[in-house]
Amino acid sequence: MRLATAGCLAFSLMLAEGAGAQVIRFEGGDASPAASPAGRPLAEEAGAVDVALRQRQEATGAAGDRAEPSAPRPAALASLIPREPARIGTSILRQQGTQGRLEFEVFAADPGGAASLILAYRNSIAVLPEASSITLSVNDRDVARFAPRGFDGFVRETIPIPPGLLIQGLNRIVLEPQLAHRIYCSTEAWFQLWSDWNLSLSGLAVSHGADRPVLPDEFRAALRAMEGRAQPLVIRRDSTTLIDEKATLARLVGLLGAATGGSLPPVEPQHTHGLHRKTPSPARVTFLASDRSHVGFRRGGDGAAVLVIEYPPGQLADLDGLALLLPPEPAVGDPLPMLTPGRLQTLSSLGFEPFGSSATHSARTIRFRLPQDWLILTNEPATLTLVHAAMPGLVPGSQMVVRVNGEAIRLIRLDGSVPARDDPLEIRFEGRRLRPGINSLDFQVVLPSRFPDRPCPPDTMERFRISPTSTLHVPASPRMILPDLGRDLARVERMEFRISGDGLGLQAALGAMLAGKAPPGPGPAGSIELHVVDLEHLPLFLQERPGLSGLSVGAVLRPLRGQAGGPGDGSEERRRLPLGTREALRWLQLAFGPGQGPLEDWLRGRQGTALLASAGGTDPRRIWLVLGPDADPRQIAGALRAALTTPNGPRGEVALLGRDGRWQSWGSDHAWPRLLEPVSLANLRALVAAYVSWAPGLLVVAGLSVSWIVAIGAWLAIRTGRKRRHV
Known part of the structure; x- marks a missing residue:
C-alpha cells in the first residue's frame, strides 16, 4: 500500500513538473484561457490598458515601472x-x-x-x-x-x-x-x-x-556631442498621422540647427515603433500623436534626453513652441583663421602654438583660409620664414618635412649634416600650390633613436622646437575666380529635392548639413541653389548640360557589367591617331588651357555614388547633385560637410564622389579666369601674366600677331618707298 501511494505521488510530481511545458488548446466553449472565472477579460480585471500611455512609453523609451518620484x-x-x-x-x-x-x-x-x-x-x-x-x-x-x-x-x-x-x-x-x-x-x-x-x-x-527635468541646455549639449562623433539624431514619427511630413521635418531641422549654432548632427528619420539602436543615443526627437499641441523634454528609459512634439492627429505639428523653448544661438563663426594675401602674418595669428617633442615621430597641422576671389596662376612664390631649433647631436636621419596641401615643399635635416643657421630659414614655394578657400600647412618630424632595439627611455626633454613667430607671406592677386564647386557649396542657401521613393533621410541629412554650415568667407556675392535628383529625374539635369548624355552618367553611377575599370581620359581614341596628330593635339591642349578634355571622355571608366556638377553657363546660381541607386544619405552628407572644412573637397565644374569617399574633379577646356575688378594700370601686369600662365598659347599667338603686324608694316613701308623713288 505504501509502495502504491509513493508511486502515485511520484507520478503526480512528474505531471506537475511537465505542466509548464504543456500547451493546452480549447476547441470551443467558454473555457477560454483569456477569460477570468467571472467571464471578464484578464485585462479588465487587472485594470484597463491606457493605449495613449503605452504609445508615450514606446515613443520616449520610458519603462513601464511605476517608481516613486523621489526614488x-x-x-x-x-x-x-x-x-x-x-x-x-x-x-x-x-x-x-x-x-x-x-x-x-x-x-x-x-x-x-x-x-x-x-x-x-x-x-x-x-x-x-x-x-x-x-x-x-x-x-x-x-x-x-x-x-x-x-x-x-x-x-x-x-x-x-x-x-x-x-x-x-x-x-x-x-x-x-x-x-x-x-x-x-x-x-x-x-x-x-x-x-x-x-x-x-x-x-x-x-x-x-528621477523627477529632475531635462534642461534645454542639456539637450543642446547632447546634440553637440552627437555632432562631434557623427552619431545620427533619430527622429521618430508616424507617417500615417503626421501631416506634411517633409515640410515639418525641414522646419524642425532648421530650428534645431539655429538652436545649436550650427552644431547639428546628421538626421535619421525612423518610424515611431522602429527598432532601437544598440548604441545608446544621448538625445532624440519624437513626434507623438496626442489630444493637444505641446513641445517639451522628457527623460527616456535609456537615459536619453527626448524632445517630444505632441500634435492632434490630422493637424499640422505646431513647432512655434520649439523656437521659444530652444531660442537660436549665435551662429558659429568660421573656426579657420583668414590669411590676408600681400601681408606678412605670423603662424601664431593662424592658431599655431609652439611645437616641440621628444617622440620618434610627431606632426602638427594648421589650417587657414584664403579669400575665395584670390587666384595665383603664375610662378610667383610664397614664402614661409621658419624659426626653429634642434638639439645638437641628433641621430643621423633626423629630419622635418614641410607640406602644403599634402605636397612636400621642403626637407630639413636636423641631424647636423647640413650646417645650422642662426637666422630664420626662408622656404620659397610656388604660390599656386595654395588655393582659394581652405588650405593646410603640415610639419612632420622624424627623430630616430640611438638604440632602436630597446625600449625608449623616459625622456621628456624637447629635441626640436618650431616657434609660432614664424611667418607666412602669400602674394596678392587681382580678384579673379575659376569655376569651383567647393566655393559654390559654401554659398548654398536653398535646396530642392526630386527623388523617387522615400527621400526623407537624405533631405533631413542635407538639411542638417545646411543648418551647420559656417558662413562663407570673402568672395563673390550671391547665394547658390542646390538641386538634388536621382537617375529617374536625370533629364532635368541634362537640360542644363547638353554636352552630357544620360548613358554616360548612368554608367558612372550604376556601372554596367564588363565595363573597363580604369579612368578614361580619351587616350584610347588618341592612340588610334597618327603620331604627329597626337603630338599636335597634346601641345595644343597644353598651350590653350589646362583643361582635362571632353567630359564624356573623363567620365568613361570611372565609378562613384554621386555626381556634383554646376549648371554650366545656363545659370551660375545653381548646382546639381545626382545620386546613384546605392547612395547612402549619411555618406553623401558627410562628404559634403567635410568638403566645407578640409582642402580635399570638390573642385572645377564637375566632381565625382568615388566609392572610397574621395572626390575626383574635372575642369573644362573652355573655362577661363573671370575678373571681378576693373582693369587698371595697377593690375594690368598681373592680369597679363595670369592669362598667359593659364594658356601659354596666348603668348605664342600674341607674339606671332605682333611679328606679322611689324612685318606687314615694314613691307608696306618698303613698298611705298620704292614707289616714290620710281616716281
Missing part, C-alpha cells in the same frame, strides 16, 4: 563633446603615437551630486603599462593618473570627481596619454602605439532624482 535613478551619462570632431561615421576617437592630447567638454546639469567620469578605451598590445600613463584633468586641475590596460577590448575606467570641481554648464576635460613600447624605440614602433576612446560608452555620471 534615485541610475546615473545617466552626459556625453563627451570632442573639441575636434571625430572622423565621419564613427564614435571611436584614435590617438596615435607615444604622446597625445584629447580635449572634450561635458555638460553638468546638477554638479552638486556625486559625480564620476567613465572612460571606455582600449590600447594596442605593444603598450608597456608600467611605463605608460594617462593623465586626466578637469577644469585645468589634475584629477587622476592611471595606467592603460585595455588589451582585450574596451574597458571602463571610473574616476570619481572631487566635490566642488564641476560647474553647472560646460566643463573642460583633458586626457594626456603617454605610451611606451614594450620592446622597441623606433619610428616603426611609434605606429604600433595607439589608444581608442569609445565616446558612445564614455561620459559624466551624476546621480540625481
